Amino acid sequence: MRTEQTSAFPKKPEGAAILALHGFTGAGEDFEYLKNHYAKNCFWDAPDLPPLPLPALCKFLRERWEKIAGTPRVLLGYSMGGRVALHLAREISWAPHDSLILISASPGIADARERAERRASDEALAKKIEALASSEKFYAEWKKHPLIATQHRLPSPWRERLAARRAAADWRVWAAHLRLLGTGTLPSLWENLREISAPDVTLVVGAEDTKFRTVAEKMQTQLSRSRVVVVPASGHSPHLENVEFFL
Numbered sequence: 001m002r003t004e005q006t007s008a009f010p011k012k013p014e015g016a017a018i019l020a021l022h023g024f025t026g027a028g029e030d031f032e033y034l035k036n037h038y039a040k041n042c043f044w045d046a047p048d049l050p051p052l053p054l055p056a057l058c059k060f061l062r063e064r065w066e067k068i069a070g071t072p073r074v075l076l077g078y079s080m081g082g083r084v085a086l087h088l089a090r091e092i093s094w095a096p097h098d099s100l101i102l103i104s105a106s107p108g109i110a111d112a113r114e115r116a117e118r119r120a121s122d123e124a125l126a127k128k129i130e131a132l133a134s135s136e137k138f139y140a141e142w143k144k145h146p147l148i149a150t151q152h153r154l155p156s157p158w159r160e161r162l163a164a165r166r167a168a169a170d171w172r173v174w175a176a177h178l179r180l181l182g183t184g185t186l187p188s189l190w191e192n193l194r195e196i197s198a199p200d201v202t203l204v205v206g207a208e209d210t211k212f213r214t215v216a217e218k219m220q221t222q223l224s225r226s227r228v229v230v231v232p233a234s235g236h237s238p239h240l241e242n243v244e245f246f247l
Contacts, residue, residue: 015041017068019061021049021081023104023237025139025174027165030078033158033243043068049081051176054186058088065092072097075198078239079104080181086189089196099200104212104236107219108188119184126175135174136167150208150235155243162240193222201226206234206241 020031028046035044045064052060061084065073073095077085082105089100109115132138143151143166154162179185201223203216207230216228231238231245239246 015043016072016074017043018045018074018076019065019068020044020046021061021075021077021085022046023079023081024177025142025166025169026078026081027169029165030162030240032161033155034239034247037243037247043071049084049177049181051173051180053180054084054087057084057181058091061088062092069095072099074099074101076101077103077105079236080177082106083108083183083186084181086193086196087186089198090189090192094198096199098198099202100196100198101202101204102216102219103204103239104206104209105203106183106212106215107190107193108186109183110188110190115184115188117184119182122178122182122184126178129171129175129178133171135169135171138171138174139163139166139169147209147236150206150241151237153234153241154237158240190222193219194224196223199225203228204238204246205230206236206238207232208235209238212236 020028020034022028022030028048031044031046035046045068047061047064050057050060065075065088075085075089075092075098077083082102085100085102086105086107109118129138143149143163151162152159203219203223203226205213205216205228207213213228213230220226220228231242234241234245
């Protein structure tokens, strides 16, 4: 399993500093298109999320967040990365000009029985990954899942680069992510959202992702200083499927 080491941070990055957390089967390089086309004067830190239990992962990310203090910071999390970002957001210190951006994210499953069912479903998926023992074979099936099937809209050559990264990824990390960071594993934060003190919160969802749009609208009622942004012509990955609007 590959774990990216903490990168060197500039002492005074120009513009904002963005800590970006990717989704399931993803990688830090998934934000490549955004990094190349948006705010080039910003500093981007987009690590590959190591397969660690939540407390250790939050510690790993909290250290990165603290190293970019002194400039406006953005904590950005997509899907699985959004779940992690919500837990991290409860622990970190926020400066007045910092902000939190959650893309297609959920605070988890409040009902204990539903959470247990999801944990069993994630375990079955993890075992399937291990049985295939191939990232390429698993992703060939996973990309057809309705949740991410709309990623075919990604512009070329970024679509091909994303597919190539998936094919070359370590399938053991994916299985570990399901067991350590799955929706059924992580505790629900529905009762803790008011504890998040981020000065500015943006909840981004794709217009065609009705499930997560409903989740975002419910989250907005409990998160102060928050807004929902609906990205047209996109599903679960609006920051990749309709990049121009997202930017």
